[in-house]
Amino acid sequence: MKYKLLTLSLSAALLTPIAPALANTDNAENMQLDQVLLLSRHNLRTPIDNTGILTEVTDKKWPAWDAKSGYLTTKGGALEVYMGHYFREWIDQNKLVSDELCPTGNEDLFVYTDSMQRTIATAQFFTAGAFPGCTIKIHHQPEIGTKDPVFNPIITNDSAEFKEKALLAMEDHLKGLDLKPGYDELDAILNIKDSQKCQTDKLCNLSTQKNSFIIEANKKPGVAGALKIGNSAVDAFDLQYYEGFPLDQVAWGMVNSADKWKKLNTLKNGYLETLFTPKIIAKNVAHPLLNYINKGFTSADKGETAKFIMLVGHDSNIASLMSAMDFNPYKLPEQYEHTPIGGTLVFQRWHNKSDKKDYVKVEYVYQTADQLRDNSYLSLETPPKHVTLEMKNCPIDKNGYCAWEDFQKVMKSALEE
Known part of the structure; x- marks a missing residue:
């Protein structure tokens, strides 16, 4: 196997010209799927912070x-088996592998x-659904629980200039968001005015x-304050809904409309x-993963790496x-998360037999909020949702x-x- 861990350096970028019109991609017979790379988020886990500040x-x-906190749940495993089953049908339909x-x-x-x-188990359940009865090797660091540098989104630039610009960039991004309706909704659900934090810390x-x-070298970007509390609380509510908790236990029965979930x-x-x-x-934080994908998918010649690559982070x-x-x-229709549980970026390399050129198609494939809650079976006839994505400098037809x-x-x- 030639696909392996990679160094984190690359030559300078080329300027991107305007792409020519694509030829004959509307004829399915012209298009041959040559390689697929999945970048998946792990499936359904328990809340990471269900104690501490939330109490x-x-x-x-x-x-x-x-x-345990942050572990893939049994239902998360079942959901991922279904996702694996769907993808096996899809790659068979497109004759990607034998x-x-x-x-x-x-x-x-x-x-x-x-x-x-949660990431290792997600891959195990996916491959069980896609290749039942087969012995599939899941590559990962030897010690479970240690962060892999490829997937660890930590700051690697320790310069004062970088820190200043990064902090300013986060502040500017936050200023552009209207989070008050969400905070007000969460205040009411938590009954925060009667909480310990209200009494002791106002x-x-x-x-x-x-x-x-917070920006520190060798650590993830961080934040202290309402945004972190809001993220932890809403994450817990989302997971309760997906796991199938009775509705009167999901956010104590106080989220009863799509508008509230959206807020x-x-x-x-x-x-x-x-x-x-x-x-x-x-x-900065995505560089190791980008480099890995570049060396093993983007820059690789056909036949040098696996036809079907799955990365779980x-x-x-x-x-x-x-x-x-x-x-x-x-x-993402019928989802409230922008990067939902179990969702995957699907990078597809296609060959056009008419013009003898290669093309890429990128889709977000994910389960809707209700597919997750209902533990919906997935297949070509009952598929997950697909949304076609476009990059700014890679215009699509x-x-x-x-x-x-x-x-x-x-x-x-x-x-x-």
């Missing part, structure tokens, strides 16, 4: 979970994950609290995007990578394809710091 901002009791039940060799499949329980209204951003998730989306998508931060990996690569804004050469230049530009 101080409400006088209500948080529901108990039957797994028709055998199990991959015939390393040229077909390569799976690599962060070394957390934290009685989240929208009036100051946020303090609340502005806090969660705002947290992720403020910390990880300002360009100066995104290009976190929402911060997806958000920072998409920012670094200049993806255009997108919406009506079928979602952009020129492979332009995609390569996008990746090089993303890697230039």
Whole structure:
């Protein structure tokens, strides 16, 4: 297997010309799927912070979970089996790998994950759904629970200038968000005015609290204040809904409309995007992952690496990578999260047999909020949702394809710091 961990350097980016019109991609018979790379977020886990500050901002009791904090749940495993089953049907339909039940060799499949329980388990369940009965190697760091440098979105620039610009970028991003409706909704749900934090620290209204951003070398971008509290609380509510808790236990029965879910998730989306998508931060923290993908997918010649590559990481990996690569804004119908649980970026390399050129298509494939809650079976007949994405400097045609050469230049530009 030639796909392996990679160095983190790359030559300077080339300027991106305007792409020519794409030829004959509307004829499906012309298009042959040559390679696929999935960048997935782990599936359904338990809340990471269901104690500590969350117990101080409400006088209500948080529901108990039957797994350790941050672990993939049993239902998360079932959901990922279904996602694996769907993708196996899809790659069979497109004749990407051999028709055998199990991959015939390393040229077909390569799976690599962060070394957390939830990411490793996600890959295990996915491959069980896609290749039932097969022995599939999941590549990860030897010690479970240690962060893999490829997936660890930490700051690597320790200069004072970088820190100043990064902090300013986070402040500027936050100023552009209208989070007050979400904070007001959360205040009411938590009954924060009667909480311990209100009594001891006068934290009685989240929208009036100051946020303090943190940029330190070898650590993730961070924040202290209302934004962090809002993210943790809404994350817990989302997970309760997905897990199938009775509705009177999901946010204590106080989130009963799509409008309320949308308001609340502005806090969660705002947290992720403020910390990880300002360009100066995104290009820094996503660099190891971008470099890995570039060497193993973008720059690799056909046959050098596996036809089907699966990477499993976190929402911060997806958000920072998409920012670094200049993806255009997108919406995910029937989801409130911008980087939902179990969702995956699907990078597809297609060959046009008519003009003998390669093209790339990128889709966000994800389960809707209700598919997650209902544990919906996935197949070609009952698929997850698909949203075609576009990068600023890789224009797509009506079928979602952009020129492979332009995609390569996008990746090089993303890697230039």
